[in-house]
Amino acid sequence: MTELPVPEDVLKAAHRIRGCIEQTSIFTCKSLNDLSGAELFFKCENLQKTGSFKFRGASNALQILAEQGLPRAVATHSSGNHGAALAKAAADRGVEAQIVMPNNAPKVKQEAVQAYDGIITHCEPTLDARESTLKKILKKLEAEEIPPYNDSRIISGQGTAALELCNEIPDLDFVVTPVGGGGLLSGTALALQTEWPQIRLVGAEPLNADDAKRSLDAGRLIPATRTDTIADGLRTSLGSLTFPLIQKYVETILTVSEEPIISATRLIWQRMKMVVEPSGAVPxxxxxxxxxxxxxxxxxxxxxxxxxxPGIR
Amino acid sequence: MTELPVPEDVLKAAHRIRGCIEQTSIFTCKSLNDLSGAELFFKCENLQKTGSFKFRGASNALQILAEQGLPRAVATHSSGNHGAALAKAAADRGVEAQIVMPNNAPKVKQEAVQAYDGIITHCEPTLDARESTLKKILKKLEAEEIPPYNDSRIISGQGTAALELCNEIPDLDFVVTPVGGGGLLSGTALALQTEWPQIRLVGAEPLNADDAKRSLDAGRLIPATRTDTIADGLRTSLGSLTFPLIQKYVETILTVSEEPIISATRLIWQRMKMVVEPSGAVPxxxxxxxxxxxxxxxxxxxxxxxxxxPGIR
Structure with a gap:
């Protein structure tokens, strides 16, 4: 769906997916509060079904399809969490999920797609190969494409995490989300517009994949030229829908280099005893x-x- | 304290330490239920203050001392969690904590002791060296010794985790705890005797440090001869107090080799997104x-x- 979503769409998505998703916990950690000198409220989408917020957007898209009449199959290209999320959202409704994955995708993410009965087609790890492989599958199977972020159904679904966060903790000064393709960040922006426009929204981006920062600075979409970050969920570039929403609503994008990302990931593991992936520790x-x-x-x-x-010794 | 504790002591300990400890969450995980074919309730002592159940026993010991008049210092030898727990329980009451640690203790555990202002004295990694180094410190500082497990105050404190578990989930068939020195297992045994004697209690022990299993089989204390297990918290041997309690109340000790311990640790990380140490995954x-x-x-x-x-790549 290629029209620009509006704040109301996030409220509708929340209503639509209430029964399918996990209303995830919000945890605090005294030791990380002390370390940051701030009061942090972690919205734990690592505890979401399929292990990431991506299940919100995928569930919203599938639920909209269910209202219109489900297709036989859905398809996407994904190196990770969107693939697993789409596979489960589809399987929950008896729909086949075709996931095009680059052949260097992390093993744990390939296994997750398979665990939810997603059908993987491997391709070379380039955007061209991913898109042409997907195009063939869409045509052959008459499948419905569910893109990972540049889709109004996906953006609206991702925004529901922030709705839950702000309903539970309404007096926040800031919300900080990771930014890769911008689905979570733009959805969060719409969510804040519904009731909390005074909360300042910051996108957190790896310096090694800083297309969002550079696009905002330039006032036009500049795709990432390098993406060598450990935060594998954030290697993608903003899209035609996520960029204007981020331009309109997001206060700033702050970037951070690899060392602090690794260190923040370990801090959450050690201090909160919680497994996050590096992308989730970028904020x-x-x-x-x-x-x-x-x-x-x-x-x-x-x-x-x-x-x-994580490794064990 | 060298007399044998009784079930009533666990109730007293729970009352005594209520304000100091974390009443930890109990989590379930559908995917691990499916995998085991059982219904599992994880009492999450990884989320206890200082990151382990050891803080319960240490808090009970310090609180008893506080009622009698606090010493200037407490001391123990510990390769890990008891050291950090004692350091924090002491620091919370303005008491100095002297921790004798073998020079091969995991770095993360040494740092934890230091984070709670514990004073570390390193020694060779043998029981002889640990005991003689501790003896010198006890004499020099007139410190009160707080042993890691063979102490009625410690055993009673450790049992409070099971009290909370069974109060929240009363209709369990089994409780399974790790067994190293036996403080947690014997304390849990006493806790079950207060209200739930019908629950079957199993000790979970690494095959590579199976002194509890062999001691129960032989009907007498047989110290561990090998302790080469990744479950570093379970390398210790049963003591003169923990052994008779385990003999009296525990249904059986089941052992498990290294590979399944590693695999169970990773399963909890991956499926529950929760960091446990290998010792905590042995059950x-x-x-x-x-x-x-x-x-x-x-x-x-x-x-x-x-x-x-855990390692990051």
Whole structure:
């Protein structure tokens, strides 16, 4: 769906997917509050079904399709969490899910797609190969494409995490979300517009995949040229729908280098005893790296996912 | 304290430490229920203050001391969680904590002791060196010794985790706890005797440090001869207080080899998005390895701690 979503769409999505998704916990951690000098509220989407917020958008898209008459199959290309989320949202409704995955996608994410009966087609790890492989599948199977972020159904669904966060903790100064393709960030922007426009919204982006920052600075879409970040969920670039929403509503994008991302990931593991993937720790990394902005503030942090396979010795 | 504790002591401990400890959450996980064919209730002591159940026993000991008049210092030897727990319980009351640690203790556990202002004295990694180093410190500082498990105050404190578990989920068929020195297992045994003597209690022990199993079989204390297990919290041997309590109340000790322990640890990380240390995953490993005993049952699993530093790539 290619029209620009509006705040009302997030409220509708929340109503639509209430029965399918997990209303995830919001955790605090005294030791991380002490370390940051701020008060942090972690919206734990690592505890969402399929291990990431992506299940919200996928559920919203499938539920809209269900109202219109379900297709035989849905399809997407995804290196990770959107693939697993779509596979489960489809399987829950008896719909086949075809997932095109680059052949270098993390093993844990391939296994997740398979665990939900998604059918994987491997391709070379380039955007061209992903799109042409997907196009063939869409044509052959008459499948409905469900894109990972540049889709109004997906954006509206992702925004429901922030709705829950702000309904539970309404007096936040900031919300900080990771930004990759911008589905979560733009959905969160719409969610805040419904009732909390005074909350300042910040996108947290790896310096090594900083297309959102550069696009906002330039006032036009500039796709990522390098994407060598450990935050594998954030290697994608903004799209034609997510970019204008982010331009309109987001206060700023703050970037952070690899070392603080790794350190923030480990801090959450060690201090909160909670497995987040590096992408989900980028907001904490940004908060810890910008104490000038965040000190003394009440900050909602969207811990976007937990699909990571830590090493054991 | 060297007299044998009784069930009533666990109730007293629970009352005494109520204000100091975390009443930890009990989590379930559909995917691990499916995998085990049982219904598992994880008592999450990895979320306890200092990251393990050890804070319960240490708090009970310090609170008893506080009622009698606090010493200037407390001391123990510990390779891990008891050291950090004692350091915090002491620091919370303005008492100095002296911790003798073998020089091969995991770095994350040494840092934890220091984070709570515990004073570390390193020694060679042998029981002789640990005991003689501790003896010197006790004499020099007139410190009160708080042993890691063979102490009635400690045993009673550790039992309070099971009290909370069974008060919240009273109709369990089994409780499974890890067994190292036996403080948690014997304390849990006393806790079950207060109101739930029908619940079957199983100790879960690494095959590579199976002194509890061999001691029960032989009817006398047989210290561990090998302790090469990844479950570093379970390398200790039963003591003169924990052994008779375990003999009297525990149905059986089940052992499990290293591979299933590693696999169970990763399963909890991946499926529950929760960091447990390998020792805390030994009960799940035992449940998964003995489906003949546990299938179809309701099982309380004490996830004893979360002080592990997983690798990131």
């Amino acid at each position: 904490l990394a940004v908060v810890l790296n910008h104490s000038d902005i965040f000190e003394g503030k009440r900050i909602g942090v969207i811990a976007s996912g937990g699909n990571y396979d | 799940l490993a035992v449940v998964l390895n003995h489906s003949d005993i546990f299938e179809g049952k309701r099982i309380g699993v004490i996830a004893s701690g979360g002080n592990y530093d």
